[in-house]
Amino acid sequence: MNTNELKSKINEYFEYIKTIYLNEFDKYISKEVKNDIVNIKDIVELRDDMPFKVHVHDNKITFNLDIKKFIEDNDLANPKSLMDLNDESKQYVKYILDNQNDVFEIIKNKLLESIILVFTKNRKDVVTIGTVKMICEELSLKYNLPYEKIINSKELEVASCVGDIIGKDILICGVVNRDFSLLQKTFDSYSKDTTYLDFTKNINEIYNNFVKKIGKVFLTDSLYEYEKIDYKYENYLSSALEKKDSDYEEKLKRLFSVKRSLANMYSHKILFNSHELTKLITAYDMINSILNKAKKIDKTHNPKYLTDMIDEEYEEIISIENSAKKLINPIWHNFLTNASNDEKEYFNYLVATNIYDDVVEAKIISSDMIGKIKRIGLKYGFICVPKDDAVLYASTKPFEYVKDGSRYSVSSKSESVLQTPSMIVSSNIMGKKLSNKILLDKKRIYISGVYCIVDDELDKCSNYLKASVLAEDNNLPLVKIDLNENIKVQQR
Numbered sequence: 001m002n003t004n005e006l007k008s009k010i011n012e013y014f015e016y017i018k019t020i021y022l023n024e025f026d027k028y029i030s031k032e033v034k035n036d037i038v039n040i041k042d043i044v045e046l047r048d049d050m051p052f053k054v055h056v057h058d059n060k061i062t063f064n065l066d067i068k069k070f071i072e073d074n075d076l077a078n079p080k081s082l083m084d085l086n087d088e089s090k091q092y093v094k095y096i097l098d099n100q101n102d103v104f105e106i107i108k109n110k111l112l113e114s115i116i117l118v119f120t121k122n123r124k125d126v127v128t129i130g131t132v133k134m135i136c137e138e139l140s141l142k143y144n145l146p147y148e149k150i151i152n153s154k155e156l157e158v159a160s161c162v163g164d165i166i167g168k169d170i171l172i173c174g175v176v177n178r179d180f181s182l183l184q185k186t187f188d189s190y191s192k193d194t195t196y197l198d199f200t201k202n203i204n205e206i207y208n209n210f211v212k213k214i215g216k217v218f219l220t221d222s223l224y225e226y227e228k229i230d231y232k233y234e235n236y237l238s239s240a241l242e243k244k245d246s247d248y249e250e251k252l253k254r255l256f257s258v259k260r261s262l263a264n265m266y267s268h269k270i271l272f273n274s275h276e277l278t279k280l281i282t283a284y285d286m287i288n289s290i291l292n293k294a295k296k297i298d299k300t301h302n303p304k305y306l307t308d309m310i311d312e313e314y315e316e317i318i319s320i321e322n323s324a325k326k327l328i329n330p331i332w333h334n335f336l337t338n339a340s341n342d343e344k345e346y347f348n349y350l351v352a353t354n355i356y357d358d359v360v361e362a363k364i365i366s367s368d369m370i371g372k373i374k375r376i377g378l379k380y381g382f383i384c385v386p387k388d389d390a391v392l393y394a395s396t397k398p399f400e401y402v403k404d405g406s407r408y409s410v411s412s413k414s415e416s417v418l419q420t421p422s423m424i425v426s427s428n429i430m431g432k433k434l435s436n437k438i439l440l441d442k443k444r445i446y447i448s449g450v451y452c453i454v455d456d457e458l459d460k461c462s463n464y465l466k467a468s469v470l471a472e473d474n475n476l477p478l479v480k481i482d483l484n485e486n487i488k489v490q491q492r
Contacts, residue, residue: 003046003065006104010044010111017115020143028173037119052103053215054110056123061114067103071096074219081220089223092150109148112136121178124211126203126231130159131175151226158203158233165190165237165244167311190247191240203231248307251314253414255294258321259287261418268420271330283324290317321418328418329388335421339383339449339477348421349479350438351451353381359392359401359408360384360440365451366425370483373434380452380467383479390444394419396427397435408439450476455483 022034029037045062052070055062064070075081076097082090099105113136122128133156140147163171166186174183180196187196210229214222262284269277290313297306337347345367352362362384365376392408393401396419399412424436452467464480471478 003048006107007044007046010046010107011042013108013111014043014115017112017145018119020139021116021119024139025172025176028177030177030179033177040118043115043118052106054107054114056114056117058121059118061111061118063107065103065107067096067100067106070219071100076219081218084224085220086227088151089220089227092223093220095148095150106148108146112140112145112147120175122175124204124208125200126155126207127159127162127171127183127200128175129153129207130155130157131163131171134159134163135172135176151223154226154229154231155207158231161233161237161241162187164307165240168308169312187240190243191237192243193239194236199233199236202236203233206231244307247413248310250413251310251317252294254314254416255287255291255310255317257414257416258317258418259284259291261416261420261423262287262324264420264423265324265327265331265418268331268334271334272327276327280324280327283320286320287317321416324418326389328391328420331420332386332391336385338385339451339479347481348425349451349481350384350386350440351378351381352384352440355382355384355442355445355447357403358442359403360442360445362438362440363434364421364424364428364436364438365434365481368425369429369434370481372429373432376434376453376483378434378451378453380450380463380470382447382470382476383449383451384440384445385448386440387444387446390441392439392441393417394421394424394438395436396424396431398437401439410439447474447476449479450474451479451481453483454480 018037018040022029022037026034040059043059043061045060046065047062048065050064050066050069051073052067053062053064055064071077076093082093085093096106113132116132116135117123117129120128120132130153133153136147137149137156139145140149159171162183166183170182170186174180184196187199191199206229210222210225213225217225262280265280266284269280272280293313294306294309297309335348336350339349348364348366350362351365352360354361363378365378369376393410394417395412395415397415399410399415402409424438428434428436450467450471452461452463454461454464458464458480467478470476
C-alpha cells in the first residue's frame with residue numbers, strides 16, 4: 001500500500017470514528033465543541049522518510065512510517081537491551097518487531113486514541129489521557145475497533161479513581177466537552193485536603209517530565225521510565241474517596257427513606273383527593289423502580305457500578321421527593337393538636353423555644369412519648385401550628401444546618417423531607433430518646449399557646465412559673481405537660 005492509499009484509508013477511518021464519537025457523546029458535547037469536531041478534515045500527515053513516531057497536534061496527526069529505522073535506532077532487535085524491562089514492556093517491543101513489515105498494523109491500533117486526543121484537545125493532562133483510554137476501551141469493545149492495549153495505563157488508573165469520586169458521567173462530560181469546571185467543583189466538594197487544581201498540577205508535572213524525554217532516549221529507556229512512574233494518586237484521593245463512600249451511603253439511605261416515607265404517607269390516604277392519591281402512587285412507583293434497578297446492580301457484586309448508578313439517579317430521587325412534598329401538608333395538619341382550654345389525655349405538639357428566627361427550630365412532643373422516654377429534656381416554650389409548606393425539614397434525630405435569613409442548608413442527606421410526624425414519634429420512642437428536630441418557616445406558622453413540663457408541685461416548679469409569665473406576656477393559653485399524670489390546659 002503506497003502512502004497516498006494509506007492516507008486515504010486512514011482519513012476514511014477517521015470520519016467513521018468521528019461519527020461514532022459524536023453519536024456516543026451527543027448528550028455531553030456543546031454545540032461549539034461539536035461544530036469544531038465536525039469541521040476537522042484531512043487529519044493525517046504521513047512521512048515515510050523519518051523513523052516511526054506518532055505525534056498528535058491540535059487538528060492533525062503525524063505518522064512517521066520508517067519502522068525499520070526506528071527498530072535499528074533503538075536497538076530493539078538486541079535481546080540485551082530488554083533485560084531490565086518487565087513483561088509488558090517486552091511484549092510491546094515484540095509487537096513492534098512482529099509488525100516491522102506492516103507499519104499500517106501498528107498505525108491502525110494507534111488511530112483510535114490519537115483521534116480522540118485530537119477531539120479532547122488536552123494531551124498534557126493525566127485525567128484527560130486516562131479518560132480517553134477509558135473511552136477507547138469501551139468504543140473498541142462496542143464497535144470492534146482496533147486498539148493497542150499492551151501496556152496497562154497508569155493514567156487510566158488515575159482517571160478511574162477520579163471517576164469513582166466525581167462519578168463517571170461527570171468525568172466523561174468534562175473531558176469530551178473540554179470543560180473541567182464541573183470536575184473541579186465536584187471533586188473539591190469531596191476533597192478536604194487537596195483541590196482538583198493542586199492534584200492535577202502534581203500528577204501532570206510527573207507525566208510531562210516523562211514525556212519530555214520521549215524521542216531523546218532509547219524506547220527501552222522510555223519504557224523503563226514509564227514502569228517506574230508513580231503518580232501517588234492514592235495519597236491525594238484517599239480522603240476524597242472516604243467522603244465519597246460516606247456520601248454514597250447517605251444517598252442510598254435517602255433513597256430508602258423516601259420509599260418508607262411515601263409508603264407511610266399512603267397509610268393516610270383518607271386525607272387525599274383522587275388527584276393527590278394518584279400523584280403519591282406515581283411517586284412511590286418511580287422510587288421503587290430506582291430501588292429495583294439498584295438491587296439488580298447489587299446482585300452483580302460491583303459496588304462501583306452501584307455507586308455510579310446512585311449518583312446518576314440522585315437528582316431524580318430528589319425531584320420525585322419534591323414533587324410529593326405538598327402532599328405532606330394535610331398529614332401535619334391532621335396530626336398536630338392545638339392548644340385549647342379542654343383537658344386532653346392525648347396530644348401531639350410542635351414546640352419551640354425561639355420563634356423569632358426566620359428558620360424556627362422545633363420538636364415534636366407527643367403523649368405517646370410520655371412514660372416511654374425517660375428524659376424529655378424540654379422545659380417550656382411555644383406551641384407552633386404550621387400552615388401549608390411551613391415544614392422545611394423534619395428529622396428523627398439531631399442534624400447540623402446553616403441558616404442564612406430564611407434560607408437553610410442541611411448537612412445530612414440521609415433522611416427524606418417527606419418523613420411524617422408519626423414516623424418521627426415512632427422512631428424516637430424506639431430509640432427511647434426525644435431527638436427529633438423540625439425546621440419551620442417562621443412566616444408560615446402561628447403560635448397557639450405556651451407549654452411547660454411539670455413533674456413537681458406548681459409553686460415549686462420553675463418551668464411553670466416562667467411559662468406563666470411568657471403566656472401572660474403573649475396573651476396565650478398555658479399548657480401543662482405533667483410527666484407524672486396527663487396534660488392539663490390552663491386558662492390564663
